[in-house]
Amino acid sequence: MTDLTLLETDRLVLSGWRADQIEDLYRLHGDPTVARYLTGHGRPWTTEEMDQALAHWIALFERQKMGKLRVTRKADGVLVGRCGFGIYGPEEIPEIGYSLYPEFWGNGYVLEAASGLRDWYWRETDRDHFLGMADARNEASLKVLRKLGGVYTHTGDSYDHPDVEFYRYDRPAA
Known part of the structure; x- marks a missing residue:
């Protein structure tokens, strides 16, 4: 494990980003197919938006070991996408989110990560809950949120994105 590795699963390594990996994010969030459900406008992120996002994720990882993390396959080190915790709203509630390159969809990587x-x-923080949310049209993403154990709370707006389903995850009873 490198010093940026947060955790490993059976097939994946989740680690923090470095600034010199921005081209990977440009490829991911610059892809119209990937970006379709990520924002209310459904367009790929601008390079400025991606630069800001990456700087924010790096800072979150350094501060809290959170942020959207790089997801690579153990078998060959190939980057398949990103998954991690952002911070939502003025209360800064952790929010799980993910995005994969289309060629890796359907392999169970998102649910595993x-x-x-x-x-x-649950093991490393003392927080009592986190959120998950996805565009109400994105059934594949919603399926992951449900399998992850989230409880649907409502459909509403998330920043510039209307019609988002929100899920809440509460710490399991000891």
Whole structure:
């Protein structure tokens, strides 16, 4: 494990980003297929938005071991996407989110990464809950949020994104 590695699952390594890895994020969030459900406008992120996001994720990782993390396959070190905790709203509630390159969809990587992060969260933090949310049209992402054990709370707006389903994850009873 490198010093940026947060956790490993059976097939994946989740680690923090470095500034010199921005091209990977440009490829991921610059892809119209990937970006379709990530924002209310459904367009790829601008390079400025991605630069800001990466700087924020790096700072979150340094401060709290959170942030959207790089997800690579153990078998060959190939980057498949990102998964991790952002911070939502003025209360700064941890929010799990993920995005994969389309060529890796359908392999169970998102659920594996998100499950590993959920378990890490309960083991390594003392927080009592976190959120998950996805565009109400994105059934694949919503399926992951449900399998992860989230309880649907409502459908509403998230920043510039209307029609988002919100899920809450509460710390399991001891």
